[in-house]
Amino acid sequence: MKIEIQNRTYELPSHEQTLLSALVYIRENIDPTLKFNYNCKSGACGSCALRVNNQETLSCEYKVKDGDKIEPLLHKTDVKNRLKKVESWLHVESLKPMGEASEQKIEQQSDCILCSSCFSACPVLYVKPDFLGPYALTRVWRYIADIREKDKHGFIERVQKEGIWDCTLCGECTLACPAGIDPKADILHLRTKSMQAGYFDPAPPQEFQDDFGFNPNF
Ligand code: SF4
Numbered sequence: 001m002k003i004e005i006q007n008r009t010y011e012l013p014s015h016e017q018t019l020l021s022a023l024v025y026i027r028e029n030i031d032p033t034l035k036f037n038y039n040c041k042s043g044a045c046g047s048c049a050l051r052v053n054n055q056e057t058l059s060c061e062y063k064v065k066d067g068d069k070i071e072p073l074l075h076k077t078d079v080k081n082r083l084k085k086v087e088s089w090l091h092v093e094s095l096k097p098m099g100e101a102s103e104q105k106i107e108q109q110s111d112c113i114l115c116s117s118c119f120s121a122c123p124v125l126y127v128k129p130d131f132l133g134p135y136a137l138t139r140v141w142r143y144i145a146d147i148r149e150k151d152k153h154g155f156i157e158r159v160q161k162e163g164i165w166d167c168t169l170c171g172e173c174t175l176a177c178p179a180g181i182d183p184k185a186d187i188l189h190l191r192t193k194s195m196q197a198g199y200f201d202p203a204p205p206q207e208f209q210d211d212f213g214f215n216p217n218f
Pocket residue numbers: 118121122123124133134166167168169170171172173174183184187
């Protein structure tokens with residue numbers, strides 16, 4: 001079995017194995033210079049995400065096949081900086097228990113393993129490198145949906161610029177997420193909340209402007 005890693009072909013013993021164990025085999029037996037990250041080996045830490053045949057995947061979970069093409073993730077995004085920009089934490093004076101039903105509402109968004117696959121899959125980052133990106137926006141929705149959060153309006157304000165309106169709603173982030181998180185749906189929730197708070201899309205689709213002959217926001 002042969003796989004290609006960044007334009008170099010490697011021959012592997014053809015028994016069933018994960019991509020991560022194939023990478024370890026290559027490094028130990030063929031190419032000691034091969035660099036890759038991993039940690040938990042069980043799909044829980046997110047550090048081994050790569051692109052296989054143009055799709056993001058966790059290498060510890062993916063079963064390698066003959067002819068696979070492996071690449072690093074796209075768009076080296078500084079996730080921590082983006083989370084800081086949106087103030088991704090609870091703005092509360094004291095933490096109170098929230099109850100099971102309320103916890104369930106934000107359970108999915110809290111399951112992120114910080115693998116960055118959603119950022120890699122997002123086409124907007126090719127043209128707008130400062131776009132907050134799928135996971136940062138999902139994180140914002142997680143706090144807005146948290147009954148304890150006291151500054152929901154602040155969150156809405158912080159996602160107007162380089163945020164929710166720059167998303168094309170293509171859904172690639174949702175397809176890429178190994179944790180079953182749906183950033184596209186969270187962005188739609190944020191858009192609804194924004195409109196309820198009096199914000200509008202600063203750039204409506206061209207057809208809308210053509211039909212009305214003007215941009216209704218100005
Ligand atoms: S739905 Fe939005 S955030 Fe998700 S990949 Fe598409 S453009 Fe990016």
